[in-house]
Amino acid sequence: MAVNVPGLVAVLVFYVVILAIGIWAARKSKKVEKTCAGTKSEVTIVGGRNINVLVGVFTMTATWVGGGYIMGTAEAVYSPSQGLIWAMGPPAYLINFLLGGLFFAKPMRSKRYVTMLDPFQHRYGNMFTATLLLPALVSDILWVACILAALGGTMSIILGLSSALSIIISAAVSITYTFLGGLYSVAYTDIIQLCFIFVSLWLCIPFLILSPAVAEISHTVHLNQTIGNSWIGELKLADAGKWSDEMLLLALGGLAYQALYQRILSAASSAQAQVTCFAAAGTVFIMGIPSVVIGAVAASADWNQTAYGLPPPFERGEAGKILPLALHYLTPTWLSVLGIGSVAAAVMSSMDSVLLSSASMFTQNIYKATFRKQASERELQGVIRASVLLVGLAGTGLAFGDDSVFALWMVSGDLLYCVVFPQLICVLHLSSANSYGAITGYVVGLLLRGLSGEPLLGIPPVILYPGWREVDGVITQYFPFRTVAMLSSVICIISVSWLVKLGFCHQKIPQSWDLLGVFEEKKEAVGEEVPVPREEKNSILNTKF
Template identity: 60%
Template sequence: MEWLHVFAPAGPQESSYNLMTLIPPLQFYNSHQSGEYHPDIRAPTANMCSHMYYFSHNGALSLPLSRAWYVALAALQHWLWALKIDYVLAHGLSSRSNRTLGRLPPLLRREATTILPPLSWRWKVYLTKGETMALNVPGLVVMAVFYLLILGTGIWASMRSKKEERKCTGDGMEITLLAGRNINFLVGVFTLTATWVGGGFILGIAEAVYNPTLGLVWALMPVPYVLTFFLGGFFFAKPMRANNYLTMMDPFQLKYGNVLSSLLLFPALVGDVLWVARTLVSLGGTMSVILDLSYVYSILISSVVAILYTLLGGLYSVAYTDVIQLILIFLSLYICVPFMLLNPMSMDISITAYNATFQPPWIGKIEPEDAGKWIDEFLVLALGGLAYQAFYQRILSASSYTQAQITCFTSSFFCLILGIPSVIIGAVAASTDWNLTSYGPKTPFENGEAGAILPIALQYLTPTYISILGIGAVAAAVMSSMDSALLSSASLFSSNMYKNIIRKQASDREMQWVIKISVIVVGLAGTALTFLDNSVLVFWMVGVDMSYTIMFPQLVCVLFFNRSNGYGAITGFMLGIMLRFMSGEPLVNLKPVIKFPGGRIDDKGDFIQYFPYRTFIMVASVLTIMGVSYFTSLLFSKGVVPERFDLFKIKEHAKALVRPNEKDYKEGQKVSSVSKQLLETTSC
């Protein structure tokens, strides 16, 4: 007789539903009582951990399992995983062996479930219940309503985009990617702010304030973002919007040609994929803490919804859903604040700000030897954001460059306002006696959970319905950033790679499909990365690093240095990548080859750079691009090197890049689109 062996270690009241309610047509047998039939095990005994349970289909106990059972059991595995039941499916030629089972490593438990054995083998199913399951049903209902609201808004926006497309004489790409350059001021402020106030923003600020080794002075994001928007408004909005570019990469293709531009396109695309990953990671961790929902399911559901409404209406859907999401972020976070401040387990944050109580003061401090690292991280956040396509997508969708500038200035104010609740939540968590809560005797920092302090604080320091609101804020922030990253990368690939390099004769209908496929591919790639590493910090720093050290120098030179050319760009690009890799990165276990002055060895034995090395790399790249470009321009212009050896066609591409002036561009009047010239005339 062939049996399925089920190992179910669990204490009292923990496995009351784990088998009978999941597989009603099965009967259970206790191996320690000679096959005595126990039709109901919903009242498990305290010694259940030592028991083996056998089960098979009614009336077919002696028959081998069919292929249908294999498929059914495979589906059951994923269901149990979603319910947080650790399990492993193993197989063998004999099912009668009662081999002692050790606790398998988590990776093996997970991977073993993906393999179906040959039909002649017999299944052994081992189910281990790790913890009591307590899904937060009201929270799930609220989140379902929120997702339906966002999806409905996206559908409505897609219908509006189709109406605008029928009225517009331009091509469909401009409607999809830039909403026909017709985003009004208020919606522009909402969508630009919502793009920057993502899950990493909300969780990262709270983590830095709470972390005893950091504090408020290291919670850098709000202030650098203000600088990002002001610099973007003052210096970058006008040359980008006045030329009517379609994407951030258009000036590169006009000036450097397609070959070099495609190389520069790669770090921009990778940065967007990492952006998707880091936003989803922050949501998965938060939902798993408060809703007790599987990390996997949290990420998959949010990813599918964001991809779906981005597909439907392009920037129209993204912008109008950002309005709903930003309102939800603002209301949810500020409603949580008074409940956090009034909870009885925490001290007055004004006292703990400068006095050590349960941990060092949450204000934090910057030691003189740490100043270089602080300056470096500040500039990375402030200037790195200026090299993201998502930023220019909002600028280019405005009706004029003046509106784009005002949108940037206004959004900077909202970034500061939306950073305050996270600061307060982190401060309250730092002022809490965690022994008075049901969290446990150790603090979240001691348990290595400082990165999840916001959901933990909401879970243990506020009523349930308030913590659910906090989840809504994080979910809204995540989706508002994720949809921007999806459309950003789709814009770069479809316009600058597919249309200008792969298929220049592609029709408008074909380009619409390319955009949709790009959104799906980037969404799936970012989602897949979340299962490789669940650290928001890793994805955040790697993505911003690439933007700051590689893309920002290139963008500054192509817009503001007339003599920049392909020779300088490729030299600066290679130098930036080489220096960045040689500087090391402990977050990804990359050992430094270049050890800048002021570095120190941490407790783990890693060498940490305290010199502002990223800023050094950025400045070195800018100077290299300018120096090599100037030198090569002289060589060709003076005839030292014949023009036939000019691989990057310096003179030809210099003429292609048309810069606007005040006489040619008046408020409310659009000049001829350089992006159209780009689509028709670019060459390698």
């Protein structure tokens, strides 16, 4: 395929504009550092806690509206085995932000935490916090791979550009401005990127619907003319477990992303943080509508009337690229270039946030708290930048595959949903949770998720839940196994914490068995020594870092 030179020039101009805005925001960040009461690293991570509501809504929405969201949603609607009912992104993210505003924004922002891992560090100490960073880091790297793979596939179709080259250029731009400006660069570039995504995708919709190769989507609700299926989709009783599991994964797993709390913690107050979440719930849903329409249009198209020809994309194994294919073959060339710009904007708006979130957690909760407690601000800035670079390179390296964007999108949140989300609920809303319960819950959640297998990563299941199916030698679980792992983790944290506290406080367990130092002797008025939770005192474990 020949390179689309005008389109390539247009995309490069867009990249230069984004990079310029990122550099300008980096300079603004330097000015804020001089006037802000917080440290330089705090300005980089949470923007000095003075990001206003409007900017906060833009950057929060842009973070979730990534390549996985817009391409994964279109893929789900188009695929004959799924359909609209399986396009869970818009409703799941709506629920995610509403729950975030109701139950998580206030307890996190009111205590002036800097990262999502701070409450764990204050209650459980450094060692356990380091173990929580691992699933968060793996999830972020997979998310970067997902959104870059989405962009590579789009550019290769519309611009005729090498997928690998597209991935490298886009990653380089995102890494550069995130490296330079931290949250300020991320937030201000997100505004431009989100506006561009909104305008370009909605502009494509009339041209797609009016294309001569597309039947009216209202006529193909019940029958897809090219693949003999409905783009609405069907939810069979046998598939209900899998559907509910994936819906809960997206709706609740998103509450365990540092990228979410980075925006919550950057707000000027708890009330502003909540308003930002509620407003983002509406905007993120609206941003998913064009992808739904594009998927329905692609399912209603007669591909034999286009230059693409037959067989249709699904039969060629290209359902994951259906959004760029629809833009390329069903709209004018100039409009398809706008479409690629929207995907590029979506990718960078998510990638920069993911890079900064991983770098923030490692620097604040691992490097500063464990390795270099006396590290200077300049040193911490250097660690943040090095972390941004390393996470970006790791995610970029995994993006050179042909896996489904939708599948990568789902897997990226698996560990957070099964392992980190239960911990976050308990540390914020269960005062009795202690290290023994947290460790047990962590191990149980991780073990149950790992033993359930993962086809995308080639991990066979050891536990076969009811309703499992085997197709072409690959076993797929149709039972809500992720939710089982998550709930099991929550139950273990609560029950083990309660039993251990009961044992020590009533002296049923010898004090010498408190290997983690969670409990300590306290002299009562009657002179009796009774073990009490260490968090009830101003202990070393509860010292704020």
